[in-house]
Amino acid sequence: xxxxxxxxxxxxxxxxxxxxxxxxxxxxxxxxxxxxxxxxxxxxxxxxxxxxxxxxxxxxxxxxxxxxxxxxxxxxxxxxxxxxxxxxxxxxxxxxxxxxxxxxxxxxxxxxxxxxxxxxxxxxxxxxxxxxxxxxxxxxxxxxxxxxxxxxxxxxxxxxxxxxxxxxxxxxxxxxxxxxxxxxxxxxxxxxxxxxxxxxxxxxxxxxxxxxxxxxxxxxxxxxxxxxxxxxxxxxxxxxxxxxxxxxxxxxxxxxxxxxxxxxxxxxxxxxxxxxxxxxxxxxxxxxxxxxxxxxxxxxxxxxxxxxxxxxxxxxxxxxxxxxx
Amino acid sequence: xxxxxxxxxxxxxxxxxxxxxxxxxxxxxxxxxxxxxxxxxxxxxxxxxxxxxxxxxxxxxxxxxxxxxxxxxxxxxxxxxxxxxxxxxxxxxxxxxxxxxxxxxxxxxxxxxxxxxxxxxxxxxxxxxxxxxxxxxxxxxxxxxxxxxxxxxxxxxxxxxxxxxxxxxxxxxxxxxxxxxxxxxxxxxxxxxxxxxxxxxxxxxx
Numbered sequence: 001x002x003x004x005x006x007x008x009x010x011x012x013x014x015x016x017x018x019x020x021x022x023x024x025x026x027x028x029x030x031x032x033x034x035x036x037x038x039x040x041x042x043x044x045x046x047x048x049x050x051x052x053x054x055x056x057x058x059x060x061x062x063x064x065x066x067x068x069x070x071x072x073x074x075x076x077x078x079x080x081x082x083x084x085x086x087x088x089x090x091x092x093x094x095x096x097x098x099x100x101x102x103x104x105x106x107x108x109x110x111x112x113x114x115x116x117x118x119x120x121x122x123x124x125x126x127x128x129x130x131x132x133x134x135x136x137x138x139x140x141x142x143x144x145x146x147x148x149x150x151x152x153x154x155x156x157x158x159x160x161x162x163x164x165x166x167x168x169x170x171x172x173x174x175x176x177x178x179x180x181x182x183x184x185x186x187x188x189x190x191x192x193x194x195x196x197x198x199x200x201x202x203x204x205x206x207x208x209x210x211x212x213x214x215x216x217x218x219x220x221x222x223x224x225x226x227x228x229x230x231x232x233x234x235x236x237x238x239x240x241x242x243x244x245x246x247x248x249x250x251x252x253x254x255x256x257x258x259x260x261x262x263x264x265x266x267x268x269x270x271x272x273x274x275x276x277x278x279x280x281x282x283x284x285x286x287x288x289x290x291x292x293x294x295x296x297x298x299x300x301x302x303x304x305x306x307x308x309x310x311x312x313x314x315x316x317x318x319x320x321x322x323x324x325x
Numbered sequence: 326x327x328x329x330x331x332x333x334x335x336x337x338x339x340x341x342x343x344x345x346x347x348x349x350x351x352x353x354x355x356x357x358x359x360x361x362x363x364x365x366x367x368x369x370x371x372x373x374x375x376x377x378x379x380x381x382x383x384x385x386x387x388x389x390x391x392x393x394x395x396x397x398x399x400x401x402x403x404x405x406x407x408x409x410x411x412x413x414x415x416x417x418x419x420x421x422x423x424x425x426x427x428x429x430x431x432x433x434x435x436x437x438x439x440x441x442x443x444x445x446x447x448x449x450x451x452x453x454x455x456x457x458x459x460x461x462x463x464x465x466x467x468x469x470x471x472x473x474x475x476x477x478x479x480x481x482x483x484x485x486x487x488x489x490x491x492x493x494x495x496x497x498x499x500x501x502x503x504x505x506x507x508x509x510x511x512x513x514x515x516x517x518x519x520x521x522x523x524x525x526x527x528x529x530x531x
Binding site for chain 1: 338346363367369370373479
């Protein structure tokens with residue numbers, strides 16, 4: 001669902017009654033946070049989707065990494081998970097077994113316990129998880145909190161929306177997008193720890209709303225803006241080529257419309273490049289507001305530049321705009 | 326030339342592009358792809374342009390007709406009509422001395438809604454055509470076509486990229502408080518505009 005529709009629907013829900021709800025529906029955060037005591041809070045999230053790749057084992061891993069990512073994006077540590085499965089009963093059960101094996105292997109890698117799950121008969125397979133994590137209530141990594149001067153840091157390349165569309169259209173095979181598949185499988189665990197070590201002031205992960213859509217969730221209505229250098233934004237191989245071949249997913253256009261009002265284009269980038277910055281991501285990287293002096297601590301855990309990218313800087317801006325250079 | 330028709334209505338991305346490619350791979354040199362949403366329109370047009378085709382988009386009753394003409398390949402049509410070679414060449418020819426004046430953000434008098442659709446189609450078609458004006462002058466409400474958010478900016482940018490000089494009246498931009506919002510072209514003055522009009526061979530006023 002597009003960001004605009006979601007916002008409209010969430011507005012209809014009643015507000016949060018409990019004081020223990022530290023992060024709820026009011027803010028566009030990645031997961032909800034419920035305080036247990038002053039040192040511990042629960043982080044909860046749920047996410048599931050249709051296959052983005054043909055290989056069921058790989059799809060299972062990607063879906064799990066994607067579900068876990070929302071916990072990492074809040075600065076939390078995932079502890080337990082429940083599978084959510086939709087599967088056509090006339091399809092080979094061996095496929096389902098492979099999907100679940102992929103998910104379970106990824107949970108094992110993350111040190112997360114699988115507690116159970118639920119399966120529904122459906123025409124198209126879907127898989128994902130409800131994940132619970134814990135977080136120090138004083139160290140929650142919220143979407144909002146960046147300050148002017150902070151660096152905008154991204155930890156995975158973009159392009160999975162375009163590439164999986166190209167895969168669906170048979171313009172590419174899975175061999176062609178190996179790097180993107182590995183990227184989608186990889187956990188944001190390291191990035192989350194690096195963010196905490198670098199004293200990141202705010203953060204989220206890049207998923208369905210695309211880079212610009214998620215960046216917009218980091219900016220309040222007024223006061224804070226962000227300058228983004230489009231040339232320093234990394235893409236998986238063949239993304240641009242596939243976008244030029246007409247493989248831009250419809251969601252990228254919806255995301256583009258959503259941020260239109262906040263966008264200022266002052267550089268030499270064409271419309272296609274703007275659309276690429278709106279490409280919806282599956283299991284995308286983390287997007288962080290890092291104070292400049294936190295870069296060293298961040299790098300110590302994350303590795304050298306190339307494992308992450310500094311793509312912009314937060315600025316004072318009364319109108320809360322995103323400036324593309 | 327007869328174009329093969331491809332009905333891609335009711336289909337969402339990436340299927341319209343897939344159907345277009347299938348038709349091209351069958352050897353079709355001219356295609357008329359019918360789609361029902363802007364995403365498919367853009368993707369099909371981009372795909373075809375990327376394959377070196379000449380692309381034109383027509384909007385009719387909420388549907389989009391993407392007209393695609395593939396470049397004539399060697400061997401297949403050796404008896405190609407004179408001039409086809411130039412048409413393949415994507416570098417534009419600007420008609421020296423021709424000036425297009427955009428004096429309003431609508432084309433023709435009467436229905437404004439219709440007029441704004443017409444001016445959009447006009448600029449889009451002009452920007453993709455073989456022959457471009459040397460200069461485009463925008464004044465009065467015409468400057469609104471070149472400011473941020475206008476759906477004609479892309480066509481104007483394309484013209485600029487292809488060598489057309491765009492002059493936007495500074496007094497008019499100031500009047501609308503849109504000086505900062507000019508998205509394409511350069512701010513001009515009455516002196517330059519008069520010089521352009523007087524020095525032209527043909528002025529087309531929209």
